[in-house]
Amino acid sequence: MNASICVAAWLALGLASAPALAETATTGNSLTEFLKGTSFSGTLRAYDFNRVYSDKTQSAQPSQSAFSLGGILNVQTAPFLGGFSVGASFFTAHSLGANDRNDGLIHVDQTLAGGRTSITALGQAFLQYKNSWLLVRAGDQLLNTPWLPDSDSRLLPATYQGFYAALTLTEELHLYGLRIFRWKSRTSTDYFQNNLYYSPTYAGDDLRGGIPGPSKTNITSDTQGVLAFGGAYSAHGLKTSLWYYNFEQFANLLYNDTTYTVKTGTGFDPFAGGQFVREWKSNSLLNGNLLYAVRGNGVNNRTYGLKGGVNSPYGQLLVSYTNIAFHEGAIGNGALISPYTVGYTTDPLDTSSIIRGEVDQGPGHAYKVRYGNKFFGDTIGVATSFARYYSNALGNSNDAYFDITWFPGGTFKGVSIRNRFEDAVASTPSLGLNPGKSKYFIYDRVQLQYEF
Numbered sequence: 001m002n003a004s005i006c007v008a009a010w011l012a013l014g015l016a017s018a019p020a021l022a023e024t025a026t027t028g029n030s031l032t033e034f035l036k037g038t039s040f041s042g043t044l045r046a047y048d049f050n051r052v053y054s055d056k057t058q059s060a061q062p063s064q065s066a067f068s069l070g071g072i073l074n075v076q077t078a079p080f081l082g083g084f085s086v087g088a089s090f091f092t093a094h095s096l097g098a099n100d101r102n103d104g105l106i107h108v109d110q111t112l113a114g115g116r117t118s119i120t121a122l123g124q125a126f127l128q129y130k131n132s133w134l135l136v137r138a139g140d141q142l143l144n145t146p147w148l149p150d151s152d153s154r155l156l157p158a159t160y161q162g163f164y165a166a167l168t169l170t171e172e173l174h175l176y177g178l179r180i181f182r183w184k185s186r187t188s189t190d191y192f193q194n195n196l197y198y199s200p201t202y203a204g205d206d207l208r209g210g211i212p213g214p215s216k217t218n219i220t221s222d223t224q225g226v227l228a229f230g231g232a233y234s235a236h237g238l239k240t241s242l243w244y245y246n247f248e249q250f251a252n253l254l255y256n257d258t259t260y261t262v263k264t265g266t267g268f269d270p271f272a273g274g275q276f277v278r279e280w281k282s283n284s285l286l287n288g289n290l291l292y293a294v295r296g297n298g299v300n301n302r303t304y305g306l307k308g309g310v311n312s313p314y315g316q317l318l319v320s321y322t323n324i325a326f327h328e329g330a331i332g333n334g335a336l337i338s339p340y341t342v343g344y345t346t347d348p349l350d351t352s353s354i355i356r357g358e359v360d361q362g363p364g365h366a367y368k369v370r371y372g373n374k375f376f377g378d379t380i381g382v383a384t385s386f387a388r389y390y391s392n393a394l395g396n397s398n399d400a401y402f403d404i405t406w407f408p409g410g411t412f413k414g415v416s417i418r419n420r421f422e423d424a425v426a427s428t429p430s431l432g433l434n435p436g437k438s439k440y441f442i443y444d445r446v447q448l449q450y451e452f
Contacts, residue, residue, distance in 0.1 A: 034077070043071045045068075045448065047066075047154065047155050048447075049112055051443060061436020062106055067096070067098040067099060068094065068095050070092045070093035070094055070155050072156070072157075074087065075088055085130070091121045093118060094117070095112075110187065113187060115206060121190065127139055133168045134165070138163050143160050143178065145178070146347075147347065148226060148340055149340070151346040153346065154187075158344075173231070176231065177229050178226070179227050180228075185205070188205050196342045196343050199217070217291075218289070223339070226245060226247055228245040229243070230244070237261040238260050240257070242256050243256075247339050249283075249284065250337055251280070251281045251284060251339075252299075256275065257273070257274075267313050272307065275304065275305035279336065284298065287331065292392075292393040293393045300331075301330070301335065302327075303322065306321045307320040316372050317370075319369050320351050324362070333392065335359075338359045345357050354420060361389060361393070364389065365390050366388060366389045371384055371385070378407065382403065384401060395428035395433050400425075401420075401421070403421070416451075417449075420445045421442075421444050
């Protein structure tokens, strides 16, 4: 029996027995009170997505688009037996016949619903224990850690199967641990022992990234998942986190992100900080595979970043820089291996854009200037940025980005309308930085969302 079906059946049994447990375990609690404490929440989205490739003198890649309607329905029981609860989420996405499915789907962007007309899946099914200082969750679940994110920038998020724990030592200090065995991508209908370096149809999956990926791999062995530990501290203007990830059979990763903000009392608070990544592994499944135009052996990566800016009543200004060191002979000549964000561009590096970041380009460096603010009583959110990337293997590019969101509020509380636009211009299209070796690669995303 499929592992997800087993988990779902086990949790359904727990969900069915929870009211009885609640009544027998807690004096004075009735079934009615228990049901009142059960929460329902969710998200509805209508998403119109466009990918435009221009300069057709070099690009044979047709522009792509997609529409999808769907969302998530979450249910979580009231606590029983002193802190236990059961949760589940139903995921669905439907194209409603709006997409061009002729000619082998070459005109369809497949990041909303993959190559299907619809997705229906049990996205979450977990048993949780929670008190004032400890959270433990087992089963299929959403995660949002730096290198295992929910990647929720399309219609559905990515989810993970395994165990997660968070410990609150003090208000300022938190510790985390997790063990993940399988994951479900944004366009998969089930959980698999793969990641974004695998073939899109590995083991019957329908895994779709953004760009087909930076690699041409032929991995035939399942991954055993991820083991990770982390900690975060925040006090007196200092925010810092430290994480270790063991991406089984792929890479070991150590990551730190630190920012210090000076509280001036004037409303203008400058900040500065940095990021650091160190990766290693000699016997990676990526050994010998083509990654960023080279075949190498062994993971050997050093990445560092610097950032600075100011928070003010007029918004936030951020300037950031990232460098991935070149290590000849290593996989990708020193590429940063990120099995669950590559191609999704959902890594935590400050210079990442919505089209791509340094993880998606291999060794090199980048800088980015970003400004964001809310206007008219926080009903309009605006963000804009400019990034410049220098990739040793794929050439240079400029990425210009603009993002505007309207939150109507009032009667329409929970509703938002968002348009995100980015234009990536490749300096040397022939190196293949953009799909089809096009000079211009444009994203335009319009999303109508209702959260309840």
